[in-house]
Amino acid sequence: MRIILAKSAGFCFGVKRATRMAFDATEEHDHLSSLGPIIHSPQLVRQLEEKGVRVVDEVPPAGDGAVIIRSHGVTRGEMEKIARRQLEVVDATCPFVKKAQEFAAELSADGYHLVLVGEEEHPEVQGIVSYGEEGRVSVVANPEAAEQLPRSSKIGVIAQTTQSFDNFNAIVGVCLRKAKEVRVYNTICDATSVRQQEAKSLAARVDLMLVVGGHNSANTTRLAVICRELQDNTRHIETADDLEPGWLEGVETVGLTAGASTPSWLIEQVVARLETLAGT
Amino acid sequence: MRIILAKSAGFCFGVKRATRMAFDATEEHDHLSSLGPIIHSPQLVRQLEEKGVRVVDEVPPAGDGAVIIRSHGVTRGEMEKIARRQLEVVDATCPFVKKAQEFAAELSADGYHLVLVGEEEHPEVQGIVSYGEEGRVSVVANPEAAEQLPRSSKIGVIAQTTQSFDNFNAIVGVCLRKAKEVRVYNTICDATSVRQQEAKSLAARVDLMLVVGGHNSANTTRLAVICRELQDNTRHIETADDLEPGWLEGVETVGLTAGASTPSWLIEQVVARLETLAGT
Ligand code: F3S
Ligand code: F3S
Numbered sequence: 366m367r368i369i370l371a372k373s374a375g376f377c378f379g380v381k382r383a384t385r386m387a388f389d390a391t392e393e394h395d396h397l398s399s400l401g402p403i404i405h406s407p408q409l410v411r412q413l414e415e416k417g418v419r420v421v422d423e424v425p426p427a428g429d430g431a432v433i434i435r436s437h438g439v440t441r442g443e444m445e446k447i448a449r450r451q452l453e454v455v456d457a458t459c460p461f462v463k464k465a466q467e468f469a470a471e472l473s474a475d476g477y478h479l480v481l482v483g484e485e486e487h488p489e490v491q492g493i494v495s496y497g498e499e500g501r502v503s504v505v506a507n508p509e510a511a512e513q514l515p516r517s518s519k520i521g522v523i524a525q526t527t528q529s530f531d532n533f534n535a536i537v538g539v540c541l542r543k544a545k546e547v548r549v550y551n552t553i554c555d556a557t558s559v560r561q562q563e564a565k566s567l568a569a570r571v572d573l574m575l576v577v578g579g580h581n582s583a584n585t586t587r588l589a590v591i592c593r594e595l596q597d598n599t600r601h602i603e604t605a606d607d608l609e610p611g612w613l614e615g616v617e618t619v620g621l622t623a624g625a626s627t628p629s630w631l632i633e634q635v636v637a638r639l640e641t642l643a644g645t
Numbered sequence: 646m647r648i649i650l651a652k653s654a655g656f657c658f659g660v661k662r663a664t665r666m667a668f669d670a671t672e673e674h675d676h677l678s679s680l681g682p683i684i685h686s687p688q689l690v691r692q693l694e695e696k697g698v699r700v701v702d703e704v705p706p707a708g709d710g711a712v713i714i715r716s717h718g719v720t721r722g723e724m725e726k727i728a729r730r731q732l733e734v735v736d737a738t739c740p741f742v743k744k745a746q747e748f749a750a751e752l753s754a755d756g757y758h759l760v761l762v763g764e765e766e767h768p769e770v771q772g773i774v775s776y777g778e779e780g781r782v783s784v785v786a787n788p789e790a791a792e793q794l795p796r797s798s799k800i801g802v803i804a805q806t807t808q809s810f811d812n813f814n815a816i817v818g819v820c821l822r823k824a825k826e827v828r829v830y831n832t833i834c835d836a837t838s839v840r841q842q843e844a845k846s847l848a849a850r851v852d853l854m855l856v857v858g859g860h861n862s863a864n865t866t867r868l869a870v871i872c873r874e875l876q877d878n879t880r881h882i883e884t885a886d887d888l889e890p891g892w893l894e895g896v897e898t899v900g901l902t903a904g905a906s907t908p909s910w911l912i913e914q915v916v917a918r919l920e921t922l923a924g925t
Contacts, residue, residue, distance in 0.1 A: 534818045541814055547829045551821055 366613065366643040368636060369571065371563045371622035375632055377556035379459025380404050380625070383436035386457040391416040394453070396430025400443065401488060403435045403457065405582075405626040424450065431455055437489035437526075438462045441496050461526050462489055465552040466496045472521030473497040477548060480505055480514065480540060482533050483525030490525050507532060511539035519546040526554035557584065557625065564588055564622045568596035571620035573612060576601045577635055578624030585624025592622075605634040610642050646893065646923040648916060649851065651843045651902040655912055657836035659739025660684045660905070663716035666737040671696040674733070676710025680723065681768060683715045683737065685862075685906040704730065711735055717769035717806075718742045721776050741806050742769055745832040746776045752801030753777040757828060760785055760794065760820060762813050763805030770805050787812060791819035799826040806834035837864070837905065844868055844902045848876035851900035853892060856881045857915055858904030865904025872902070884911060885918040893922055 376384065387403050391413070398419040402410050410420065418433065424446040425432060431453035434444075438458040447454055458466075473479050479497040483490040485504045494502050505511045514520075520540045524533045530553060540547050568574040574596045578585025580603060589601040602608060613619070619639060623632050656664065667683050671693070678699045682690050690700065698713065704726040705712060711733035714724075718738040727734055738746075753759050759777040763770040765784045774782045785791045794800075800820045804813045810833060820827050848854040854876045858865025860883060869881040882888060893899070899919060903912050 530822070534821055537817065537821060538814045541817060541829060541831055542810070545831050547831070549821060549827045549829070551825050551827070 366616060366639075367618045368639050368643075369567060369618060369620050370632070370636065371560070371567055371620070373556070373560040373563045374577070374621060374623040375625070375627045375629055376404075377554070377560075377625060379436045379461060379554070379556075383457035383459065384409060384628075386455055387413055387418065387433050388416070390431065390433060390455045391418060394431040394455075397433065397455075398425050398430065399433040399435060400424065400439055401435050403433060406628055408631070409628050425452065427451060434458050435488075436462065437487075438466060438492035439488075440492050441466075458492075459526070459554075461552065461554045462492070465493050465523055465526065465550075468521075468523050468550045468552060469493050469496040469502075472523070472548065472550075473501060475521075477501075477519045477521030478503070478515075478517040478544070480511070480520055480522045480536070481525065482506075482522065482528050482536050487525060489527075493523070493525070505536055508535040508539050511536045511543075514540070514543050517544045519548065520544040522547065522549045523552045526552060527557055528553050530558075560622065560625070561588065561591055564592050564620075565595055567620040567622065568592040568599060571596065571618040572598065572616040573618075574599040574620045574622075575608075575635065576622055576624070577603070577632055578627040579603060582624045582626055585627065588622060588624055592620075596620075602635070604631060605638040608635065608638050608642065613639075613642055646896060646919075647898045648919050649847060649898060649900050650912070650916065651840070651847055651900070653836070653840040653843045654857075654901060655903040655905070655907045655909055656684075657834070657840075657905060659716045659741060659834075659836075663737035663739065664689060664908075666735055667693055667698060667713050668696070670711065670713060670735045671698060674711040674735075677713065677735075678705050678710065679713040679715060680704065680719055681715050683713060686908055688911070689908050705732065707731060714738050715768075716742065717767075718746060718772035719768075720772050721746075738772075739806070739834075741832065741834045742772070745773050745803050745806065745830075748801075748803050748830045748832060749773050749776040749782075752803070752828065752830075753781060755801075757781075757799045757801030758783070758795075758797040758824070760791070760800055760802045760816070761805065762786075762802065762808050762816050767805060769807075773803070773805070785816055788815040788819050791816045791823075794820070794823050797824045799828070800824040802827065802829045803832045806832060807837055808833050810838075840902065840905070841868065841871055844872050844900075845875055847900040847902065848872040848879060851876065851898040852878065852896040853898075854879040854900045854902075855888075855915065856902055856904070857883070857912055858907040859883060862904045862906055865907065868902060868904055872900075876900075882915070885914040888915065888918050888922065890922050893919075 398421045427450040433455040436459045479502045576589040593599040678701045707730040713735040716739045759782045854872045856869040873879040
């Protein structure tokens with residue numbers, strides 16, 4: 366039996382990097398906190414807690430060790446507070462998110478009305494907009510909301526990194542009718558679409574497709590739905606224990622992918638169990 | 646009988662301005678040439694010829710009087726030649742076209758690959774692209790052509806002033822997939838769409854709609870088609886002589902508009918004849 370693991374299974378570049386930085390920091394700092402959970406994986410947050418990383422909601426007081434900044438960043442106000450309190454910083458903001466923050470600052474300083482395509486409640490969005498000038502920033506979730514934008518002489522458009530291109534494109538179209546000049550930085554990260562594309566092409570050519578990740582993870586569930594469209598024999602599992610030996614009967618190739626919040630060791634456990642069951 | 650003349654009938658702002666500048670120039674200069682016909686109206690070109698304005702294809706030699714630049718502009722190379730030959734210039738380039746030329750120069754100097762939405766053969770387009778850096782400019786007529794654009798780090802998009810917004814919008818959408826940064830200046834002039842909108846609302850509320858302009862003028866014919874959709878009783882005429890008295894029977898209000906290349910005296914003659922026929 367052949368097992369094919371998708372290259373893009375599990376954590377994206379930015380989350381892998383943040384995780385590594387956080388674990389490295391536990392070796393160097395005795396007193397560590399993370400401003401908000403580093404990523405959406407409860408298992409990983411627990412592992413870090415065991416190594417002494419406290420999750421805090423607010424910037425800790427002066428003298429309180431080092432602060433880890435999560436992959437989707439924090440607000441400019443929080444960054445300034447950290448600097449004022451002279452806390453050490455382990456900045457694990459994803460470079461793509463950082464870029465979006467920088468574009469927000471640049472566009473706003475250049476007099477553009479800043480339009481951020483995204484969900485107002487998302488922490489990444491709150492971080493990015495905080496770099497724009499107050500009163501000249503709009504968060505817009507869809508083209509209908511964009512229709513409500515005031516007319517401006519110039520509009521700058523950026524996106525939350527996980528937005529879909531089609532939504533972004535449609536909103537730019539509305540902005541073109543709201544201002545004579547529109548400047549667009551496409552800050553969409555392709556990690557999600559690459560993972561989905563790879564899962565699709567894998568699902569189409571295997572006998573069994575496994576998708577690993579929490580049943581309550583929206584992006585893992587979405588991944589399983591996409592695979593099932595091309596491969597009836599698709600299974601969404603949370604851990605290696607969910608694997609049923611009967612599934613492997615008559616199966617020559619197994620495809621394997623995992624959601625964005627699935628840690629690599631969970632994926633490795635599934636691979637190990639598959640190998641055991643296949644007797645290879 | 647009431648006659649309602651559309652405010653936007655006939656020449657647009659830029660053509661009116663160029664015409665006025667050309668006639669004013671005939672008072673001041675003995676030796677005058679226009680680099681290409683000033684506007685698309687043969688009647689007007691003839692009138693100017695009678696006042697001594699020769700239409701030339703190339704920049705005249707040094708010492709050859711003054712040169713009129715038509716409303717849709719000329720190329721940077723021609724402008725430089727005129728300067729080198731120290732000819733006097735009557736620059737009747739429409740300010741909106743000039744703006745597009747300036748944006749082309751600015752975007753190109755700032756390192757953007759310049760995309761001009763328009764028709765390659767159009768003189769306005771040739772003028773605008775000449776302000777971009779050679780080898781970094783593409784003229785794109787439709788989204789299919791835009792698909793052939795090379796990937797660039799940044800793309801700047803502008804439009805020929807008479808383009809439709811929908812085509813412009815669709816091409817911007819394609820550009821968003823070709824570059825991470827896209828800067829757009831909407832240089833579309835709304836003279837055409839305003840004229841069409843006004844004609845529509847007029848056609849719907851009169852008993853007879855008259856559209857004045859050459860039968861071989863594409864934009865006048867289009868105007869008549871648009872009016873006919875709302876008013877069966879629409880007539881496309883070239884001059885006041887085409888008016889048939891029978892058309893006015895039982896008519897209480899007459900609407901009147903004219904294509905972009907119809908001179909105002911042709912429109913005035915129609916109004917005068919209407920008044921005579923109605924005995925007002
Ligand atoms: S956190 Fe991940 S999804 Fe993209 S923006 Fe950074 S690589
Ligand atoms: S020539 Fe006329 S159509 Fe617009 S760009 Fe100038 S007013």
